[in-house]
Amino acid sequence: MINYLFLVLLFMGLVFLCFLPALIEYLRPKDDKPLAINLSMELDERYFAHSFRGILEPAFSGVEKDLVLKDEQKPGWLQKFPVLKTHLMMHRDKEEIWLAEGDIKVPAGSKFDRILIVNGNFSTEENCSFEKELFVKGDSFIGQNNVLQCISATGKLKLEENVLVRGWIDADEDVYISKGCKIKSRAASGKIIWIAKESQLSRLAGEEFVVGGDGMVKTKSKVKEIVLPIIRWTKEMDAIIKENFKSKNLFEIKELFKEKFNEDIPEMLFFRRARVLNFIEPLVKMNEKQKPGFLKDNKVWMQGGESVLVKGNVTISEGENVPYNIIIKGKLTSQADVVFQGGLHATKDVFLGDRNHVVGSVVSDDKVVLGMDTVIENCVDAEKDIFIRKGVTIGSEKRGGGLAAGGKIYLQEGVSGRYKVYAENGIQPVESIDEILSK
Amino acid sequence: MVLFVVGVILIFIFTVMIIYTVRHYCFLWNRLFGKQRRDFQDLPGKYQPGISILVPMHNEEKVAANILSRLVEMDYLRERYEAIVINDHSTDRTGQIADGYASKYDFIKVVHRTEGKNRGKASALKVGTVFASHEIILVFDADYQPSKNCVQRLTAPFCDVAVGLVMGRVVPLNAPDSFLTRMLDLERSGGYQVDQQARYNLNFLPQYGGTVGGIRKNILKAIGGWDVTKFAEDTDVTYRVFLNGWKVTYVNIAECYEEVVHNWKERRGQLRRWAIGHNQCLFAYFWKTLTSPILKFAQKIDALLLLYVYVIPVLMVIGWLLGIYVYFFGAYWWWILFAALMFTLAYNNVGNFAVFCEVGTSVVLDRRGRVVWLLPFNLFNFFANMWVCAGAFFVTLFEGFKGVAKEEYILEWEKTKRVSGINALGAETIERKEAPRPQIIKEKAVEESKIVEKEVVEESQTIEEKVTEEPKFAALDSALAEAYRLMRERNYGDAVEVFKFAVQVAEDATATAMLEVELGKIYFILGEKKNAIQEFSEASKICADCGNEDLKREIEDMLNKLIPLSGKES
Structure with a gap:
C-alpha cells in the first residue's frame, strides 16, 4: 500500500515539476509584454x-x-x-x-x-x-x-x-x-547613381541608376509605357465577343473587330471584357481554337482573372503578342520584339529576347536573362541570378519598379532603371553578359 | 474481434498523429535550417499599386478609432489608397466614429448597413467590395492595429501576377491581460512565425486568416466573391484562390497587433465558429483538392492535411474512448501504452494549433525569453480545443445533412466582444481619444490658447452635428456616387447591387421611389423587362403619397411603355 502511495506521490510530484516553471512565470511574470512591433517605422531606402x-x-x-x-x-x-x-x-x-x-x-x-x-x-x-x-x-x-x-x-x-x-x-x-x-x-x-563596370555592390537605392561606361554617360531615355485605351463597349461588341470567344483566339477576334467596327483594340482588353461578362469560368482549359500559336503544344487554363496558367516550357517567336498575364509552370524563352500586355511568372528560367516589352513584372523561381533594349514596366524578381543586357530599362513613372534577386545581379553597360536594386549575393556591372552566361 | 477492430482504429489514429507530427517537424526544420523564401520584401517602397482597405465593423466603438487612426497614419501614397468602413448594423457609436473620420479624411469612406437580412463579416465584405475602386483589396478587422509599413509590405507581393492572396503576421497586443491571452500569444507566435512561414517556404498553402491580408479584386470576382454562407470566409477564399492556380503568399514581416479573446466563453465561441467554418470548407473542397489538375502531389497532401485540422480532435476523442475501453477490457498491456503514447503525441504535436516545438522555435526566432515557460499550461487550451472542435465537427456534419446550415448562419454576426480597446501607441482607449471628439480637442486647446479653442470647438461641433444627424445620408450619397460610376462604366450588374443597397438605406419615400426607378431603368437596359416592371410598380406604390407629381408621371409613362412590350414577349 505504501509502495503504491509512494508511486502516486512520485508521479504527481513529477507532473508538478513539469508545471513549475510555468507556474513561476505565470505568478511572477517577467516576459508578459506583447511582442514588440515598431508601429511607426517607415520604409526608408536611405x-x-x-x-x-x-x-x-x-x-x-x-x-x-x-x-x-x-x-x-x-x-x-x-x-x-x-x-x-x-x-x-x-x-x-x-x-x-x-x-x-x-x-x-x-x-x-x-x-x-x-x-x-x-x-x-x-x-x-x-x-x-x-x-x-x-x-x-x-x-x-x-x-x-x-x-x-x-x-x-x-x-x-x-x-x-x-x-x-x-x-x-x-x-x-x-x-x-x-x-x-x-x-x-x-x-x-x-538622385541618380552612376555605376561603372567591374564595380561591386549589394544594394542600390536611388531615383534612378545608370550603368555607364567609363565616361559615365546616360545612354537610355525614359520608358515609353504601353497604356491600354478605354473602350466604350457596346451591346453589339459584347455579342461578338460572346459569339466568338470559344471558337477563335484573341488575335482573330481583334481582326474581326477591325473589320466590323474599324477599331484597333489591344487583345488584352478582349480577355478582360470576357472576364467582366463572365465568359471565363475560373480554371477552364483553353480549347485548341482559343490557343494562340505559341501555346499550341501546352496545356493552358484560363484562370478568370486576366491570367492564363500554362504547363510546360514555352517558346514565343519573334514579334508575337502575349495578350494576358501568363503564369508558366516551366521555362519561358522569347525571341526578339515580343510584347507582353500583362506580367509574367515562370517556375523555371526566363530568357527574354531583345527589345521585348513587358507591361507588368517578370518573376521567376529560377534565373532571369533579359535581352538588349528590353523594357519591363514594373519589377523583376528572381530566386536566383538576374542577367541584364545593355539598354534594358526597369520600372516606370506609373508603375514604380524594382529589381531583386536571391542570387547575383549582372548589369551590362547601358542599363538604367528606376528606384531600387537588391541582390543577396551582390550587384556586378559587367562588360559582356554572354561571357558570364557561357561560364 | 472487437479488440481487433479497436486495434485497427487505434493504429489508424496513431498513423494520422504520426503524419501530422512529421509534417510539423518538417516545418520546424525548414524554418530553422532551410532556405527562407524571399517574399518580395526587397521591392516595397516605390511599387505602390492602388489599394482599397476594407474594415468591417459591428458594434466596435471600443476599437474603431484605433484602427482608423492607424490607417490615417499609414505610409502609402494617398492618391492610391482608400479605406472603406462597412458599419454593419451597429447599435452603438461605431457609425458616428467612422463618420467623424470620414468627414475629416477624404480617403476614408463609410458604408452604413442598417437594413437587410444578410449580416456578418462575409456579407459586409461583399458590400465593401462593391465600393472598392482599386485593383487590390486589403482587409483589416476592427480590433487590429497595423504598423505604419504594413500596407506597403502586404502590397509588394502583388507585383507578381501569380500571387492571388497575401497574408501578414498577427501579434496579440493584450497578451498580459489574462491567462488565456498569454496562452493565445504563444499559439499565435508559433502559428505564424513557424507554421505559416514554413508552408510558404515549401510552396505549400499558407492560410489567409481573414484579416491583415489582401486579394486582387479581379481574382475575387473571378472566383465568385466572398461566400456569405461560410463561417470561415477566409479559409474558403484561400482554397478557392489556391485551387484556381494562384499563389498564396505569407509576409512574416508585415506585422499587425490584434486584440485576442479574454475569457474562455469567448474563446469557445470563436473556436466553434472557426471549426464549423473550416469543416464546411473541408466538405466543399476535399474532392476538388484531391483531383486538382494543377497542384503538385505534395501541395495536395499538405492542403488536405490543413483541411483536416479540425477533424483531428474528433479522432483524438475517439482514440481516448477506445483507450479507456482497452484499459478495462483489453487483453494486452501494450495497448494501454499505445493509447498513452497517442495522448502524448497528440498533446505535444497535433492538438494545439501551434505545436510545442513550433512555439519554442518561434520564441527563439522572436528573441523572446521566459514566456516559453508557460508552454505546459497549454494543456488547458488543448482540452478546450479537443472538446469544442469535436463538438463543432458533429454540428457541421448534422446540420450539413439537414441542409439548414446556410440559412441559419448567414443572418447574424458571430464576433468576439472587445474589452480593452488598448491603443498600441498611446495605451488610450477610444473613450478618451476619439469618441467625445469636441471635448478632447477642447481640452487640448485650452492649454494652448483660448482663441484656438473657440475655433476648434466650433469645428468639432460641426463634425458632431454631421455625425449625429446625417450618418445615413453619407452612406446614400456614397452609394449613389458609386452606382452612377458603375453605370458610366456600363457595369450594370454591380450597379444593380449598389442601387439595391441604396434602397435599403434611403428613408424618404421620394428618394426610395427614385432609386426604384433607377433600378427599373437598369433592368430595362439589361433587357429584363419583368424585373423592370416590378421595380416601376414598386416605385409607383411608394410614390403614391409622396406628392412628387413629376416622378409619378415618369413612372406611369415607363409602365405604359413596358407593359405592352412585356405582353408581346409573353
Missing part, C-alpha cells in the same frame, strides 16, 4: 544615412569653446581649419567625433580613425584610409584606392577607381561609382 545624420546633427549643439582642438592635436591636413571635438555613445561604444569647418583636401596616404563631420566640400587623394564614418555637408570626392567605413554627403559623391567601402555610401545628389569600387552594403542617392 535609412542608414538618415539615422546616422540624425544622431550626429545634434552632437555639437552644446559643445563648449575649449573643445576646439589645438593645432598639435590635429593632423596636418586639418591644420588651417577650425575643428571641434566631442564624444557620443554609438553602438554601445563611446565614439570621438570631430567637426571641421571648410573645404578640406586630404593628401595621399593619410589615415584617420575618428568620426568626421565636414562643413564644406571634402576630397581625398589616393591611398587614404578612414576607419570611421564620414558625414560631409557638401560635395565629396574620394580618390583612388581609398578605404572608407561609410560616407554620407549632402551634395554629390564620387568614388574614384578601386575604392573599398566597408559599409554604405549615401548622397542627396548624384553618386558616381568608378571602375573596380567595392561597396559591401548599399549605395543610396536622392
Whole structure:
C-alpha cells in the first residue's frame, strides 16, 4: 500500500515539476509584454544615412569653446581649419567625433580613425584610409584606392577607381561609382547613381541608376509605357465577343473587330471584357481554337482573372503578342520584339529576347536573362541570378519598379532603371553578359 | 474481434498523429535550417499599386478609432489608397466614429448597413467590395492595429501576377491581460512565425486568416466573391484562390497587433465558429483538392492535411474512448501504452494549433525569453480545443445533412466582444481619444490658447452635428456616387447591387421611389423587362403619397411603355 502511495506521490510530484516553471512565470511574470512591433517605422531606402545624420546633427549643439582642438592635436591636413571635438555613445561604444569647418583636401596616404563631420566640400587623394564614418555637408570626392567605413554627403559623391567601402555610401545628389569600387552594403542617392563596370555592390537605392561606361554617360531615355485605351463597349461588341470567344483566339477576334467596327483594340482588353461578362469560368482549359500559336503544344487554363496558367516550357517567336498575364509552370524563352500586355511568372528560367516589352513584372523561381533594349514596366524578381543586357530599362513613372534577386545581379553597360536594386549575393556591372552566361 | 477492430482504429489514429507530427517537424526544420523564401520584401517602397482597405465593423466603438487612426497614419501614397468602413448594423457609436473620420479624411469612406437580412463579416465584405475602386483589396478587422509599413509590405507581393492572396503576421497586443491571452500569444507566435512561414517556404498553402491580408479584386470576382454562407470566409477564399492556380503568399514581416479573446466563453465561441467554418470548407473542397489538375502531389497532401485540422480532435476523442475501453477490457498491456503514447503525441504535436516545438522555435526566432515557460499550461487550451472542435465537427456534419446550415448562419454576426480597446501607441482607449471628439480637442486647446479653442470647438461641433444627424445620408450619397460610376462604366450588374443597397438605406419615400426607378431603368437596359416592371410598380406604390407629381408621371409613362412590350414577349 505504501509502495503504491509512494508511486502516486512520485508521479504527481513529477507532473508538478513539469508545471513549475510555468507556474513561476505565470505568478511572477517577467516576459508578459506583447511582442514588440515598431508601429511607426517607415520604409526608408536611405535609412542608414538618415539615422546616422540624425544622431550626429545634434552632437555639437552644446559643445563648449575649449573643445576646439589645438593645432598639435590635429593632423596636418586639418591644420588651417577650425575643428571641434566631442564624444557620443554609438553602438554601445563611446565614439570621438570631430567637426571641421571648410573645404578640406586630404593628401595621399593619410589615415584617420575618428568620426568626421565636414562643413564644406571634402576630397581625398589616393591611398587614404578612414576607419570611421564620414558625414560631409557638401560635395565629396574620394580618390583612388581609398578605404572608407561609410560616407554620407549632402551634395554629390564620387568614388574614384578601386575604392573599398566597408559599409554604405549615401548622397542627396548624384553618386558616381568608378571602375573596380567595392561597396559591401548599399549605395543610396536622392538622385541618380552612376555605376561603372567591374564595380561591386549589394544594394542600390536611388531615383534612378545608370550603368555607364567609363565616361559615365546616360545612354537610355525614359520608358515609353504601353497604356491600354478605354473602350466604350457596346451591346453589339459584347455579342461578338460572346459569339466568338470559344471558337477563335484573341488575335482573330481583334481582326474581326477591325473589320466590323474599324477599331484597333489591344487583345488584352478582349480577355478582360470576357472576364467582366463572365465568359471565363475560373480554371477552364483553353480549347485548341482559343490557343494562340505559341501555346499550341501546352496545356493552358484560363484562370478568370486576366491570367492564363500554362504547363510546360514555352517558346514565343519573334514579334508575337502575349495578350494576358501568363503564369508558366516551366521555362519561358522569347525571341526578339515580343510584347507582353500583362506580367509574367515562370517556375523555371526566363530568357527574354531583345527589345521585348513587358507591361507588368517578370518573376521567376529560377534565373532571369533579359535581352538588349528590353523594357519591363514594373519589377523583376528572381530566386536566383538576374542577367541584364545593355539598354534594358526597369520600372516606370506609373508603375514604380524594382529589381531583386536571391542570387547575383549582372548589369551590362547601358542599363538604367528606376528606384531600387537588391541582390543577396551582390550587384556586378559587367562588360559582356554572354561571357558570364557561357561560364 | 472487437479488440481487433479497436486495434485497427487505434493504429489508424496513431498513423494520422504520426503524419501530422512529421509534417510539423518538417516545418520546424525548414524554418530553422532551410532556405527562407524571399517574399518580395526587397521591392516595397516605390511599387505602390492602388489599394482599397476594407474594415468591417459591428458594434466596435471600443476599437474603431484605433484602427482608423492607424490607417490615417499609414505610409502609402494617398492618391492610391482608400479605406472603406462597412458599419454593419451597429447599435452603438461605431457609425458616428467612422463618420467623424470620414468627414475629416477624404480617403476614408463609410458604408452604413442598417437594413437587410444578410449580416456578418462575409456579407459586409461583399458590400465593401462593391465600393472598392482599386485593383487590390486589403482587409483589416476592427480590433487590429497595423504598423505604419504594413500596407506597403502586404502590397509588394502583388507585383507578381501569380500571387492571388497575401497574408501578414498577427501579434496579440493584450497578451498580459489574462491567462488565456498569454496562452493565445504563444499559439499565435508559433502559428505564424513557424507554421505559416514554413508552408510558404515549401510552396505549400499558407492560410489567409481573414484579416491583415489582401486579394486582387479581379481574382475575387473571378472566383465568385466572398461566400456569405461560410463561417470561415477566409479559409474558403484561400482554397478557392489556391485551387484556381494562384499563389498564396505569407509576409512574416508585415506585422499587425490584434486584440485576442479574454475569457474562455469567448474563446469557445470563436473556436466553434472557426471549426464549423473550416469543416464546411473541408466538405466543399476535399474532392476538388484531391483531383486538382494543377497542384503538385505534395501541395495536395499538405492542403488536405490543413483541411483536416479540425477533424483531428474528433479522432483524438475517439482514440481516448477506445483507450479507456482497452484499459478495462483489453487483453494486452501494450495497448494501454499505445493509447498513452497517442495522448502524448497528440498533446505535444497535433492538438494545439501551434505545436510545442513550433512555439519554442518561434520564441527563439522572436528573441523572446521566459514566456516559453508557460508552454505546459497549454494543456488547458488543448482540452478546450479537443472538446469544442469535436463538438463543432458533429454540428457541421448534422446540420450539413439537414441542409439548414446556410440559412441559419448567414443572418447574424458571430464576433468576439472587445474589452480593452488598448491603443498600441498611446495605451488610450477610444473613450478618451476619439469618441467625445469636441471635448478632447477642447481640452487640448485650452492649454494652448483660448482663441484656438473657440475655433476648434466650433469645428468639432460641426463634425458632431454631421455625425449625429446625417450618418445615413453619407452612406446614400456614397452609394449613389458609386452606382452612377458603375453605370458610366456600363457595369450594370454591380450597379444593380449598389442601387439595391441604396434602397435599403434611403428613408424618404421620394428618394426610395427614385432609386426604384433607377433600378427599373437598369433592368430595362439589361433587357429584363419583368424585373423592370416590378421595380416601376414598386416605385409607383411608394410614390403614391409622396406628392412628387413629376416622378409619378415618369413612372406611369415607363409602365405604359413596358407593359405592352412585356405582353408581346409573353
